[in-house]
Every structure is written in structure tokens, then in C-alpha cells.
Amino acid sequence: MFTVKKTLEISASHSLKLSYESKCSQLHGHNWIITIYCHSKELNEDGMVIDFTLIKKKIQDKLDHKNLNEVLSFNSTAENLAYWICNQIPQCFKVEVQESEGNIAIYEKD
Ligand SMILES: Nc1nc2c(c(=O)[nH]1)N=C([C@H](O)[C@H](O)COP(=O)(O)OP(=O)(O)OP(=O)(O)O)CN2
Numbered sequence: 001m002f003t004v005k006k007t008l009e010i011s012a013s014h015s016l017k018l019s020y021e022s023k024c025s026q027l028h029g030h031n032w033i034i035t036i037y038c039h040s041k042e043l044n045e046d047g048m049v050i051d052f053t054l055i056k057k058k059i060q061d062k063l064d065h066k067n068l069n070e071v072l073s074f075n076s077t078a079e080n081l082a083y084w085i086c087n088q089i090p091q092c093f094k095v096e097v098q099e100s101e102g103n104i105a106i107y108e109k110d
């Protein structure tokens, strides 16, 4: 099994819809650091699991310098982002989303 790991950064704004009062319900921004793990038993014809550039493009084109509330149909918690990102890339099996230093969510397929 081959594994590739791609780390990229997304600068964006969001506000969270929460069932309790929170500063996070106000529009604010983060520089999310996202680590994406992809694997494959065999390499493609180019000798890759997946092109690092393609991983970055798929995620950054949709999210970078955007208001996440406008481009995503779900509450953009780190957990939900990790889940959504994992499902954008067929070879992906794990995603880590660091919202700020010390605040990290991880989604991993069963
Ligand atoms: N489990 C989660 N908890 C929280 C999330 C989340 O995505 N998953 N998100 C937020 C907000 O986005 C909020 O903006 C985070 O604020 P931040 O200042 O980064 O974190 P803290 O409030 O913990 O403050 P520290 O500076 O880290 O002490 C909130 N929770």
C-alpha cells in the first residue's frame, strides 16, 4: 500500500450555528492547516497515488479566501470540514483539520 500526505493552508471566514451562546457564532476567520492522507494499493500510470497539486487544487479552489457559510451547505466545524474534505478525494482515508494552534479535528474512514 502506498500513502501520500499533503498539508495545505486555507484562509477563510465562517460563523458557526450553535445550540449555545458562543463567540464563534460571529463572523471570524482562521488559517486552517489541513493534512490529507491518501492511499492506494497500486500507483497510477504517472507513478502516483494522486498528484499533490490536484489535492491542493480540489480543496483550495473551493474554500480558500471564501466565506465558508457561502460555499458549504453544512456547519463548518473542524470535524465537518475534515469529513467533507475526505469525501472530495476518492483515495483519501484520513484528514486532520487544525483550526488554530491546539484545536484539531481528525476524521478517518473505518
Ligand atoms: N469541536 C469543535 N469545537 C469548536 C470548533 C470546532 O470546529 N470544533 N470551532 C470553534 C470556532 O470555530 C472558534 O472560532 C474557535 O475559536 P478559537 O479561538 O480558535 O478557539 P478557543 O475558543 O478554544 O480559544 P483558544 O484561543 O484556543 O483558547 C469553537 N469550538
Ligand SMILES: [Zn+2]
Pocket (backbone or CB within 6 Å): 014, 024, 028, 029, 030, 099
Ligand atoms: Zn471558527
